[in-house]
Amino acid sequence: MTLRGRSVVSINDLNDDEILLILDTAVRMAELAERDEHPDLLGGWVLANLFFEPSTRTRLSFESAMKRLGGDVIGFSEGGSTSAMKGETLADTVRMVSGYSDAAVIRHSREGAARMATQFATIPVINGGDGAGQHPTQTLLDLYTIRKAFGKVEGVKCALVGDLKYGRTVHSLAIALARFGAQLTLVAPEALQMPPEILRALEERGVRPRVETALAPVIPEADVIYMTRIQRERFPDPEEYARVAGSYRLTVDALKGAKAHAIVLHPLPRVDEIDAAVDATAHAKYFEQALNGVHVRMALLALLLRGEEILKEIGGQRAA
């Protein structure tokens, strides 16, 4: 089935071949960007960025991706400036926007908002994050970054660290990593471990992750250390927060025992879970990860709007 005209609300809306096609196309986009070539694949097309909740990276990288392909962007960056404040439903907003644009990215505070939007939109809808729910383009760019570093995902030892319960990105990432055969270790305080439904979904795919509460023993074995932020508001007791957050802090010292090729990723924004001194090490790949988001979103937008025909124009390969 072609990607043209499809919506992407959850990473599970894409099969393995489709994910690989998007990642391969993103590789091509990055190669072209490196040569300062900007293929005009989406000249005349309009993307609507509907950000009911604030976002920096997701919104700007979609905007950058669309513009780099010659397209245009309309939209808003907080719900307060829209008629949602006057009581307009998301359903009505989406119906209206379908007439103004060719695809829409939605970020909303309510889980399921993007899925609902697909019922009312006549254009492809991309979920840019729905509450504590899904964030599929983050998962795509995480997979892209791991694949770029190791040439594959299968067999790569990935440690997901921090808030695995409420962290929006780690749920779909864990499932996607399992789909592509990575080895998973889940490192979190007991109260913030991966929810049972995600563990069940992993088990259905034959994956039994190693579960740890301490970070230190995991570092020497990991190829990927995927850090997430532990949020203060998850803890009723500030002292308990300080103790827990402190024990999941990645420092240059802690990384001394890491494999030479190990990479550190983070969906950003980070607060203090990765010490700023780590930025200067070869392990730090989180800013590159954020840049990769533009290439991945370029690939996704081009494929959803125009389908596989764009591959001829950029010299890309159809995934096997």
Added chain:
Amino acid sequence: MKELKVTPIRNGTVIDHITVGMALQVVRILRIAERGASSTVSVLMHVPSAQMGWKDVVKVEDRELEPREVDRISLIAPHASVNVIRNFNVEEKRSVTLPSEVVGILRCENHNCISNTEEPIESRFRVVRKEPLLLRCAYCEREVTDVLSNMK
């Protein structure tokens, strides 16, 4: 003393093969207390059953069930059968069947789910597993842990 028997009904519905212990929940689903009933409602609990060992039975006189009421019953008593009685005859006899999607009869447990807002949609759950029942919200993908208390 004369034994009190539950007699056959002239018109109405007999919900048979209810999972033992669930009869009062079925009565709750039918909203007998809220809607009131002009005729008799009989509840039989812990009745011997060749098929099930024990079962419950609910008889509602002068009322036939709406399809959504039958869907609701299927969520808590998946083996129940619904018999429509007209003039003492069993006019229709059918087993309840769990639909593949449960639409409009449950509330999502996730308070932050888009289906719990003023949007023009009905709640929608996919049946992931029939026994034991596992439902997942089609919007936020949260699993339902308590069907009864989330019934609308």
